[in-house]
Amino acid sequence: MLTRQLATLPRFESIEEERLHRKQRLAGAFRLFARYGFDEGVAGHITARDPEHTDHFWVNPLGVHFGQIQVSDLLLVNADGKVVEGHLPVNQAAFAIHSSVHQARPDVISAAHAHSMFGKSWSAFGEPLEPITQDACAFYGDHAVFDDYTGIVLEVEEGQRIAAALGDHKAVILRNHGLLTAGQSVDEAAWWFIAMERACQSQLLVRAAGKPILVEHDQALKTASQVGSSLAGWFSFQPLWDKITAEEPDLYG
Numbered sequence: 001m002l003t004r005q006l007a008t009l010p011r012f013e014s015i016e017e018e019r020l021h022r023k024q025r026l027a028g029a030f031r032l033f034a035r036y037g038f039d040e041g042v043a044g045h046i047t048a049r050d051p052e053h054t055d056h057f058w059v060n061p062l063g064v065h066f067g068q069i070q071v072s073d074l075l076l077v078n079a080d081g082k083v084v085e086g087h088l089p090v091n092q093a094a095f096a097i098h099s100s101v102h103q104a105r106p107d108v109i110s111a112a113h114a115h116s117m118f119g120k121s122w123s124a125f126g127e128p129l130e131p132i133t134q135d136a137c138a139f140y141g142d143h144a145v146f147d148d149y150t151g152i153v154l155e156v157e158e159g160q161r162i163a164a165a166l167g168d169h170k171a172v173i174l175r176n177h178g179l180l181t182a183g184q185s186v187d188e189a190a191w192w193f194i195a196m197e198r199a200c201q202s203q204l205l206v207r208a209a210g211k212p213i214l215v216e217h218d219q220a221l222k223t224a225s226q227v228g229s230s231l232a233g234w235f236s237f238q239p240l241w242d243k244i245t246a247e248e249p250d251l252y253g
């Protein structure tokens with residue numbers, strides 16, 4: 001039987017323990033992204049800041065399916081984009097985007113980006129999500145739109161502009177591209193990505209169907225404070241973690 005105290009963040013005895021925890025959560029997040037169908041060829045990356053070398057991050061290797069990633073596959077990339085642990089190559093776009101986000105936001109432990117179907121479809125409108133549901137309110141007043149698509153992000157300078165657009169929010173919609181989410185844990189960043197993808201699906205359904213009644217501004221802000229907190233994001237991930245580790249324990253390999 002599963003037992004969990006409500007909203008108890010993990011504590012660590014050592015840097016090594018914290019590093020392993022982040023890497024395991026990262027592998028679990030990739031397996032979940034595969035389950036949700038967020039893969040698109042070799043696109044997409046989730047990163048976790050190293051707890052010791054805080055200008056380094058852990059990331060998936062280029063060309064390995066999300067659904068087959070194990071802890072031992074993860075790469076450690078330094079501030080210059082060099083792989084310092086691991087043998088496979090890193091996605092250049094992953095470095096350009098994520099290094100900029102991690103540098104601009106010291107509070108961000110993890111960032112997630114993928115070319116998921118509904119996120120990239122909604123991104124083509126170049127508009128923020130509307131407060132159409134309680135769930136969508138998690139992003140109310142807390143996401144931005146990067147309205148400047150210029151091809152695959154390969155330069156750090158463009159990554160810096162994406163980081164600037166993200167500002168102090170939890171997410172940014174990259175127009176004609178997809179979603180990027182950030183959090184104080186891998187759990188949180190991964191959950192916001194899953195939740196935002198579903199909010200985009202809901203938004204597209206509503207837009208196609210007609211004119212919705214929006215949650216009023218004050219109520220949307222109140223709801224955002226309830227369902228959109230860092231702790232709420234972390235907690236929402238925990239049942240998914242339990243399920244994926246029970247069903248795919250090889251992710252620990």
Ligand SMILES: [Zn+2]
Nearest residue numbers: 043044177178
């Ligand atoms: Zn991309």
